[in-house]
Structures are given as C-alpha cells and as structure tokens.
Amino acid sequence: MHAAIQIKAELAIKEIGDLALPITHQINNHLPTLIFKGEATIETLASALNMTSRSLQRKLKTEGVNFRRLLDQARFDLTRQLMIEKEQPLSHISGIVGFNDQSSFNRAFKRWTGQTPHEYLLSLDHSSNS
Numbered sequence: 001m002h003a004a005i006q007i008k009a010e011l012a013i014k015e016i017g018d019l020a021l022p023i024t025h026q027i028n029n030h031l032p033t034l035i036f037k038g039e040a041t042i043e044t045l046a047s048a049l050n051m052t053s054r055s056l057q058r059k060l061k062t063e064g065v066n067f068r069r070l071l072d073q074a075r076f077d078l079t080r081q082l083m084i085e086k087e088q089p090l091s092h093i094s095g096i097v098g099f100n101d102q103s104s105f106n107r108a109f110k111r112w113t114g115q116t117p118h119e120y121l122l123s124l125d126h127s128s129n130s
Contacts, residue, residue, distance in 0.1 A: 023049075023059040024070065031074040035098055040074075042067045075099075076112045083121060090117050
C-alpha cells in the first residue's frame with residue numbers, strides 16, 4: 001500500500017513540475033512528435049497541453065514568442081539531427097519536417113544557416129573527415 005501511494009505521489013509531483021515549466025519548454029517537448037506525425041498545428045499542440053488554442057496563444061504572448069517561430073526552430077533542429085544521422089535523403093527530410101516541396105525547404109534552410117542543404121551536408125562531411 002505504501003509503495004502504491006509513493007508511486008502516485010511521485011507521478012503527481014512530476015505532473016506539477018511539468019506544469020510549472022515555461023510554456024516554451026513544454027512546447028519544445030511536444031513539437032518534434034507532432035512534426036513527425038504531420039500534426040504540428042497550434043490546435044493539436046494546445047490539445048496535447050490540455051488547453052485551448054487561445055489560452056496557448058495568450059501564454060506564448062506573455063513569454064514573448066509565437067507558435068510559428070517555435071515551429072520553425074523545431075523544424076530546423078529536427079532537420080539538423082536528421083542530416084547528421086545521414087539515414088534519410090534530403091527529399092525525405094524535407095517531407096518529414098513538414099515541407100510540401102523541396103524548394104520551400106531549400107529556402108527555409110538557407111534562411112536558417114546561410115547555406116543550401118547540399119552545402120551544409122558537404123560541410124558536415126568535411127568536418128568529420130578532419
């Protein structure tokens with residue numbers, strides 16, 4: 001009985017701790033999964049966080065960020081991770097991270113890094129050979 005109560009208490013403490021995290025931290029925990037599922041919208045994110053999209057937007061505003069910026073950063077982080085792993089071709093990576101076409105992905109990547117995806121891959125290869 002004592003062990004069961006202790007487990008419930010630990011779960012409650014973890015849940016309270018998660019709720020105490022800044023909303024951006026909570027979002028960063030959820031976005032990668034939503035991106036992979038192709039469900040990275042403010043509505044699905046708000047639902048995952050057990051709130052309305054309007055409440056989520058208000059919380060984001062108080063932290064001085066917006067959903068688009070967080071989504072863009074999460075896409076970039078996933079893209080870099082997938083490129084480093086070198087298990088997927090660029091054409092697949094662009095789709096995985098939520099781009100409908102390669103040219104949109106290429107423009108976003110150039111904005112993120114100042115390089116094309118191909119140039120970035122070459123720089124990864126060069127740095128690993130050094």
